[in-house]
Amino acid sequence: MHGLVNRALQGFVVTTYGRETWDEVRSQAGLPFTDFEAMLQYEDVYTLQAFDAASRVLHKHPNVLLEDIGTYLVTDAELEPLRRLLRFGGNTFLDFLHSLEELAERGRIAMPDLELPIMLLEEEDQSSFRLRARWSMPGIGPILLGGLRAMADDYGALAFLHLSGIEGQDECLHIQLLDTKHSAGRRFDLGGTPA
Amino acid sequence: MTGLPSALSQVIGLSGGALDTLMPMHIWVDDHGRVVQAGPTILKMARRDVRPGERLFDLIDIRRPARIANMQDLLRQAGGKLTLVLRSAPDLPLRGSATGLQGGAGAILNLSLGLSFARAVAEFGLTLNDFSPCDQTVELLYLHEANQSAARLSRRLTERLESARRAAEEQALTDTLTGLSNRRAMDLELARALGEPNEDFGILHLDLDFFKQVNDTHGHAAGDHVLGHVASVLKGELRRADMAARVGGDEFVLLIRDCNDTERLSSIAERLIQRIELPTSFDGKRCQISASVGISMTAAYDDHPSADRLLNDADVALYAAKNAGRGRLMVHGAIPPGTRPDRRQTDVA
Structure with a gap:
């Protein structure tokens, strides 16, 4: 798994719970290094072991941990460059939802060896959607749940999201868009300098 | 409009x-x-x-x-x-x-x-x-920002690798040119040997003679070749428990374990000098050097000497050997040449 994905797990643990907690996770996972490097590739087994250890150390259900990581990716101040890249997806939350189908391609533009989930947005009616996501590892559903809730806030949209099962290799999410202009949301200047 | x-x-x-x-x-x-x-x-x-x-x-x-x-x-x-x-x-x-x-x-x-x-x-x-929507400018901007982020991450990785490399170098124990130990390794080994209560050992401080001439006449590559020759002499002459370290450009320190006998240390030094003096050829050019050796030994002291004192005394002896001519050895505290005839203090050149 790409270092950026592993780094997201480590970043979440370090930022939220501190360095000592990460050291405990790392030690329980039996990782033979102190830090994941964002620009290196790792065997999947390290990712899985680190995740299991984090779930145990933090006493969090795996789905809750995944969802928290998704929220962290969008809201953490240090990850502002990532939030900006996501906001390139569209001018409104609805545009953004539609842009998710392009996300894997966008990721490849940014980093050719980064494998992002392949997503398909099915429109049930004007304001409800079903998002199917397929990734090389289980757990993309809850990550997206946290990430998309945070993105809805970011755009100032009011949306109701929940997991809606697994179909074959796809993890599914249901999205009910209640109000696209619920609040001001967070500012995004296209020409703003990345943090 | x-x-x-x-x-x-x-x-x-x-x-x-x-x-x-x-x-x-x-x-x-x-x-x-x-x-x-x-x-x-x-x-x-x-x-x-x-x-x-x-x-x-x-x-x-x-x-x-x-x-x-x-x-x-x-x-x-x-x-x-x-x-x-x-x-x-x-x-x-x-x-x-x-x-x-x-x-x-x-x-x-x-x-x-x-x-x-x-x-x-x-x-x-x-x-x-x-x-x-057909204009790719937004995608260009996206790529521009993504590249900046990726470049920043790469730069951080390079910096971390660089500082890890520096840290590793500082902790290195080997002289890369000769494959002998380096000064740091020798300091650690000396401290370890001095820490063992019943251990007597000797120090040979060896400095090459005429090395500069080889370097100046035949170039640095010939100089490196000569250093390799010296290293193989030292490795060939020492036992497994002993240690040879290159501590300067053409300076070496040898630690001879389990020895309280200046005669034995002197004969080791003599053998080393003889073998170092054997001419070698590099690129068809004849390279001949010699070496001077100063010797100190823990058994020569009433109290337990410090590493600094042992090294310093070997250095003093080396200085005396150099002063007496090239290709000589001198034991610290021995009677100076002239008062006692000694074949080892004969000029070999």
Whole structure:
């Protein structure tokens, strides 16, 4: 798994719970290094072991941990460059939802060896959607749940999201868009300098 | 901003509003070079009202091709690439292309941000809405930011690797040129040997003679070859428990374990000198050097000597050996030459 994905797990643990907690996770996972490097590739087994250890150390259900990581990716101040890249997806939350189908391609533009989930947005009616996501590892559903809730806030949209099962290799999410202009949301200047 | 919409819709079946949507960066001019309408992104970038009827060349300045000052010049370039600026932003070059319309409807000039797109988007405060979905400028911006982030991550990785390499070098115990131990390794080994209560050992401080001449005459590669020769002599002569370290350019320190006998240390030193003196050849050139050796030994002290004192005393003995001529050995505290004849203090040169 790409270092950026592993780094997201480590970043979440370090930022939220501190360095000592990460050291405990790392030690329980039996990782033979102190830090994941964002620009290196790792065997999947390290990712899985680190995740299991984090779930145990933090006493969090795996789905809750995944969802928290998704929220962290969008809201953490240090990850502002990532939030900006996501906001390139569209001018409104609805545009953004539609842009998710392009996300894997966008990721490849940014980093050719980064494998992002392949997503398909099915429109049930004007304001409800079903998002199917397929990734090389289980757990993309809850990550997206946290990430998309945070993105809805970011755009100032009011949306109701929940997991809606697994179909074959796809993890599914249901999205009910209640109000696209619920609040001001967070500012995004296209020409703003990345943090 | 619609001056002659009927003419345009007659010619190409487009309303001015449709033109705004398809080409938010267009300028439509009549046959006399007067602006009919300008797209919303152009209006944003002009930073002022653009009045219908105002002269095109008051709004823009075409830089390339040179000398395009009227409509005839412009239409001669129809379909070709134009480099131009808005007079409101003379330092942001834009790209453009013009095409003439039939039936006296004038011409349409469509623009895009050039390579200065990132600067332009920031300076004019443009948003995703200011670009046509077909315009790749937003993707370029995305790529631009993504690249910056990736480059930052790569730079951090390189810096971390670099500092890890430096840390590893500081902790290294081997002299890379000769494969012998280095000074750090010798200091650690000395401390370890001095820490063992019943351990007697000797120190040989060995300094090459005529090494500089080899370097100066035959070059550094020959010098490196000679150092390799010395290293193999030292490795060949020492037992597994002993240690040889290169501690300077042509300086070596040897730790001879389990030894309280100056005779034995002297004979080791003598053998080393003899073997080092054997000429070697490098690139067809004959290289011959010698070595001087100063010796100290823990058993020679009443109290337990420190590492510094042992090394220092070996160094004093080495200095005396050098002074007595080259290719000699000297034991610290031994009777100086002249008072006692000793074959070992005979000049070998």
